[in-house]
Amino acid sequence: MRRQLPLLVEEATDISTEARSRFSDVRARIEFLMANDLDFRGADTGYATHHLHSFAARFPPQLPRYFIEALTDPEEIVLDPMVGSGTTVVEAALLGRKGIGIDLDPLAILISKAKTTPVAxxxxxxxxxxxxxxxxxxxxxxxxxxxxxxxxxxxxxxxxxxxxxxxxxxxxxxxxxxxxxxxxxxxxxxxxxxxxxxxxxxxxxxxxxxxxxxxxxxxxxxxxxxxxxxxxxxxxxARPDNSLPVGSSIIIHGDAQHLPLPTESVHLVVTSPPYANAIDYMRAHKFSLVWMGKSIQELSQWRSRHIGSEKIHPIEMENLPSLAQNVVRELSTQDSRKARVLARYFAEMTNVLREVWRVLRPGAAAIFVVGTSTIRGINVQTHLCLTEIATHVGFEMVRIAERRLDRDRRMMPARQGGNRSTIEQRMHHEYVISLIKPESR
Ligand SMILES: C[S@@+](CC[C@H](N)C(=O)[O-])C[C@H]1O[C@@H](n2cnc3c(N)ncnc32)[C@H](O)[C@@H]1O
Structure with a gap:
């Protein structure tokens, strides 16, 4: 049964502890966690260093904390391959785990490093x-x-x-x-x-x-x-956090499609990829990055490498599973350019899921938080398409849960070439997908 009360940090911890004590099997633990309220409405999201910088579509810290606490032990490795403002790695550090965060955006790297480095x-x-x-x-x-x-x-x-x-x-x-x-x-x-x-x-x-x-x-x-x-x-x-353990986090400027990590080295992944056709981080972030010596040209180059960016590459459609192919085909009858952008999104997310599968230890879990998008009136059902891609890559899907967004508190992403009403329609909820890399294939 879903809980009615907002989950605060202590409550997230209580449920994680209960999951650990009741279930030794990872799958059963995840089932239990996913059946609880994942909205975290009304929770304090500004503790530790989380308050330092706003960031579009970041998740509440309770969300990664909840899964990290229940699914890993101290000293184990938690990865966020699209780390954004560092929420996952901060929580990993606070819980005594080793956090690794990767992102293409230089501002995400700066913020994540600042948030995870203790300062007196x-x-x-x-x-x-x-x-x-x-x-x-x-x-x-x-x-x-x-x-x-x-x-x-x-x-x-x-x-x-x-x-x-x-x-x-x-x-x-x-x-x-x-x-x-x-x-x-x-x-x-x-x-x-x-x-x-x-x-x-x-x-x-x-x-x-x-x-x-x-x-x-x-x-x-x-x-x-x-x-x-x-x-x-x-x-x-601004409050620095001295309780963060020194050297517990590694933040890397890189591409989630080519993770610079050894095979089977990670104990848990918690991440939220960009929305399909929705997020243009560089558009806002260049306002700040130019003051750190970055050139507009350099930033445009980074931007075109972002998942979900509008730069089109040739995509082998037949490599995508059927749900993704179908929605791309349906969209191409309305807008062939947007259909190619969406095909690129799915192809790149396939690469990310393959890499996440490679670096995870057998039996370990990956939690993906994704929003769905409406493009030219077509509901893309990103969560279902990504889950289908994940199972093709070799993951077992445990469960998909819906979570409502605290829209009053959240900084919404800039949409590529779009208007506000479409974004607001889309942003009322998002999905949490839980996956397991099976012990043997
Ligand atoms: C929804 S945000 C993550 C927010 C994060 N969960 C938080 O709490 O701050 C998605 C992130 O994916 C990053 N990203 C996009 N394409 C990427 C890629 N190819 N490799 C690594 N990061 C990428 C973006 O720069 C952005 O920071």
Whole structure:
């Protein structure tokens, strides 16, 4: 029977403990876990370092915690091959497991590293004071934004278009002051705070009106807050977490389709891939990454490698299982371009599932959290298509459960070329797919 009460951290722990004590068999444990409430509505999602930076479509920390606690032992390896803002690896570290997080997005890597590296509170306070003093001095003495930006016209044009001159000055001074800090973990922590004042639903200190839902629009009438004041406010609120064990997490800039990990080395995977045709992380993240010296061209190249991106590659349709083939065919009668984008999504997710299967130990579980999408009026049923692909790859499906989204609290992803109403239609719920790699094939 589904529980009615919201699951808070302690409750997630209680159920995980009950699953462990009642069932020694992994499959039975997963069945028990999946039959409970996975909504985690009303739960505190900002503890430890989870509050540091917003991130589209991240999951509540209770979700990975719940599965990690029930399905692994301390010191075992938990992998998130599309780690985003690092929720899974933070929870793995807090529970004494070894977390490995992989992502293609440089901002995801920066945030995940900052969230999983312990930083001494006193040292951070001192660094914050130094950075503010240095920023004021630089602003007084004059500075050159070319010292922090990539030296190419596209990046410069982007910054001129999206940021007011005074904001450009403040951000340049802050970045330069942060660069003077000698400790890499403190620099990273401060850069994440800086990024958190740019990448927000409202477009933060940029002139973008809406970075969360749609193609950003420049609003010259926007009342842009002072970057320096906002940085100070965010800094005061940010809490490093010293309880994180040193060296418990590994964060790698890489592609989930080619995992740089040995075969049968991982005890559990908990991950949430991008939505089919929905997420354009780079569109929002480049607003922050340009201030870290990345060029617009470099970021576009990364973007085209993202799963779900609109760049089309030739796909062997006959390699996809029937549900995926059918929905791609149905869509191609409405929009052949979108059908090819969807075919690419399924082909790339096949590669990810194959790699996850390879690195998992026999008998271990993989938990995939996916949203479904409506494209040109067609309900794509991504969860069913991915489950079918997973079983083709060799997984056993245990159960699919639906979870409702806490829409008021969640930053929704930007959709490629789409409007808000379609996204809102789609985002009321998502699915949790539980899979097991069988002991022997
Ligand atoms: C839904 S988000 C993950 C959010 C994460 N669960 C969290 O709580 O923050 C999906 C992530 O997949 C990443 N991604 C997309 N294509 C990828 C690829 N080929 N390899 C690795 N990561 C990829 C995106 O950059 C994004 O960070």
């Amino acid at each position: 509170f006193e040292a951070l306070l001192e660094a914050g004071k130094r950075v503010l003093t240095c920023t004021h001095r630089l602003l007084k003495d004059g500075l050159n934004i070319g010292d922090v930006l990539s030296p190419d016209p596209a990046t410069e044009d982007f910054v001129q278009y999206w940021f007011l001159p005074r904001t450009q000055q403040e951000l340049t001074a802050l970045v330069q002051a942060i660069r003077e800090e000698s400790s890499p973990s403190i620099r990273r922590f401060l850069l994440v705070i800086l990024s958190s004042i740019i990448v927000t639903k409202s477009g933060g200190v940029s002139l973008a009106r809406d970075l969360a839902h749609s193609r950003p629009h420049r609003d010259m009438d926007k009342s842009v807050p002072s970057a320096l004041e906002l940085f100070q406010t965010r800094f005061r609120r």
